[in-house]
Every structure is written in C-alpha cells, then in structure tokens.
Amino acid sequence: MRIKDYHLGYYFFLITVLVLGIFAVWRLSPNKDLQMIAFILLSIVYAVIGVIHHFLDHDLVGKIVIEYILIAVLGIAAAFFIFKGGFGI
Amino acid sequence: MRHFLYCLVFPHPHNNHRAKFLHFKSLLLVISVLITSSFFFTSGVNPLASKIQALADISSQELLKYTNEKRVENGLPPLLLNQELENAAYAKAQDMFANDYWAHNSPDGTTPWYFIKNAGYDYVYAGENLAKGFTDSKDVVSAWMASPSHKENLLSENFKDVGFAVKAGKLGGEETFLVVQEFGNKTAVPVEKIANKSPPVAPETKVLAINLDSVTPSPAKSLSYDFIFLIILSFIIILFVDMLIINRKNIARFVGHNLDHIIFLVVVLIMVSILGTGYIL
Numbered sequence: 049m050r051i052k053d054y055h056l057g058y059y060f061f062l063i064t065v066l067v068l069g070i071f072a073v074w075r076l077s078p079n080k081d082l083q084m085i086a087f088i089l090l091s092i093v094y095a096v097i098g099v100i101h102h103f104l105d106h107d108l109v110g111k112i113v114i115e116y117i118l119i120a121v122l123g124i125a126a127a128f129f130i131f132k133g134g135f136g137i
Numbered sequence: 138m139r140h141f142l143y144c145l146v147f148p149h150p151h152n153n154h155r156a157k158f159l160h161f162k163s164l165l166l167v168i169s170v171l172i173t174s175s176f177f178f179t180s181g182v183n184p185l186a187s188k189i190q191a192l193a194d195i196s197s198q199e200l201l202k203y204t205n206e207k208r209v210e211n212g213l214p215p216l217l218l219n220q221e222l223e224n225a226a227y228a229k230a231q232d233m234f235a236n237d238y239w240a241h242n243s244p245d246g247t248t249p250w251y252f253i254k255n256a257g258y259d260y261v262y263a264g265e266n267l268a269k270g271f272t273d274s275k276d277v278v279s280a281w282m283a284s285p286s287h288k289e290n291l292l293s294e295n296f297k298d299v300g301f302a303v304k305a306g307k308l309g310g311e312e313t314f315l316v317v318q319e320f321g322n323k324t325a326v327p328v329e330k331i332a333n334k335s336p337p338v339a340p341e342t343k344v345l346a347i348n349l350d351s352v353t354p355s356p357a358k359s360l361s362y363d364f365i366f367l368i369i370l371s372f373i374i375i376l377f378v379d380m381l382i383i384n385r386k387n388i389a390r391f392v393g394h395n396l397d398h399i400i401f402l403v404v405v406l407i408m409v410s411i412l413g414t415g416y417i418l
Contacts (some may be wrong), residue, residue, distance in 0.1 A: 062400060083411070123408075
C-alpha cells in the first residue's frame, strides 16, 4: 500500500511539473527562443526526476540513465525540428 | 522480414524483451534524423517550399473574402480593397524583412501610419493587423477574430478600405512569410451597419486604431508537424504495447518506466503543437 502511494505521489509530481511546463511554454508565446529554452529545461527536469525515482527505487543502472536522457533528447529534437521549420513544408 | 518487423515493435527473446524501436540505436537514429533535417532541409534543400505553399494558400483576395465574411456576419458592410493600402502593406512587409523585425513600429520608430501616408492614402482612421507563420488565409482571419483587439479592427465601423500584403522572406534567420493588413478610412464618417441603420455619430477627433499588444497564437499545422506527430505517436504506442506485454508476462528488466516516457511524450506532442503555430500582432 505504501509503495502504491509512493508511486502515485511520484506520478502526481511528474504530471504537475509537466503541466506547469506546458503552461510556461504557452505563456512564453510568441517568443520562440524562450519557449525552446523552457522546453529544454523541462526535458532535463524530466530526465532528472526519472533518474531520481529509479535511485529511490534502488534499481538505478547506467542503462536507465541513458534511456531517460535519450527520451528527453528525443523530445527536444522533435521540438527543435518544429522550431526550425521542419522540412520547410 | 516478418520476424524483423515483429522484433521492431514487440518485445521478444530475440530483441532482449525490448522492441528494437526502443533500443538506444533506434532512438539515436531518430534523434539524428530530426536534428540533421532541422538544419539541412530548412536551410538548403527546400527553402522555397514554405514560400510556395504560403503564397499558394494565402492571397489578398482570400483574406478579403474571409474578412468581409466576418464583417457581414456582424452586420457591417464589406471593406473595399484599396490599391494604396495594398502598396502600404507591401512596403511595411518589405521593411520588416529588410530591417529584420516583426512589430507595428520599426526599430527606428517608424509607425505603420508612415507607410499608409507614404502610399498616398490620406487617412482619418487607420489600423494594422499582422500575422506570420500561417499557411492558410482562413486560419489568419480566424486567429485575428480570436483576439479581441484584432477583432476590433476587423469589425470596426471606422474602416471602409483595406489592403493586404503576403510576403515570404527571412526573419530572425528563419524562413517565414508575413501577412500585413492595413485598414483605412479617408473620411471621419463611420460606415453604417447593415442590420442597424441608426445615424452614425462623427467622432470629435482623429483616432488611430492599432493593435500594439495582444499576441495570440493560432494553429498553422504543416506536413512537418504531421511527421513529428507520427514519430512521437509511434513511440507512445510501442511503449504502451511493450508495457502491456511485459507486465502480462511478468518479465523483469532493467529499463526505465514506460509510463514515464508515455506521459513525457504526450507532453512533447502538446508542446510541439504549441510551438508549431503561427502568430498575430
């Protein structure tokens, strides 16, 4: 039960942070540079929160750290692609 | 081939119980493609694509049509396309590209009224709406209508004439296209409402209508957005399927929480949707 509560708390925290990030990006419109910076910061925070979560779960290994970093970078790359105008179409 | 595709999407002993699509190499490949194409396609290979599409989908005639549709819906007579205001709008768009700014007033303080006067339009009332990054005339007018101050210009009884400019170019190092809408009236007499024929009240002083604030984004989706949407959605679906299969088979793995990644990627989709919008000013 305590473990379940802990995970619920973690997901509540994660979703709150991400929703705040969406709000920040929306509010920073139309300054795309600041929007991009906010998005990069959010992706970093996501990776850090994920890694901390695994650390607290005592199952943190190097592979997991790389995985969170890659997923965060994938998000940044997707946003960057749109930010730069994608294929130009 | 079937086995390869299966291993690409589903966890299996042959892919170490993790869909190949989610392996580090695949992730790195997708990231590399996205970052490389961000620089390569937008700067060199296809720089004219956005211009061609923009010019194909946004035209003065269409902007006039949708603007007047909104005016008629609100009981106002349609605006007349004025060549002097068209010239003013074109000069304003050209000035923004030449001096690399996107604002009603240029960095040296030149106001929109300068362009209107310079084009030979002797106004009593004048107004300006700007938009950039849109690919469709209807979206531009919808975005203006969604913003109270721009809507005020569109539905103003003080304006009789209008001029548009749609121009593609480079702004802040990015290929984009601008839409400039200049409003004007050479007399102090407001137009009569179609529905309400009450006598117009002439204002006592000259009034300029301008939107200097209220920046509202509005969707201007493109093929690039669809591409990103498809990529991220694929990752979300594969992560979800992976999570279901592994949970059902109760296989222990040292990998990140798929649910974390799914939530994050959903947020990425929302963010990308916010970033991939056009703007009005």
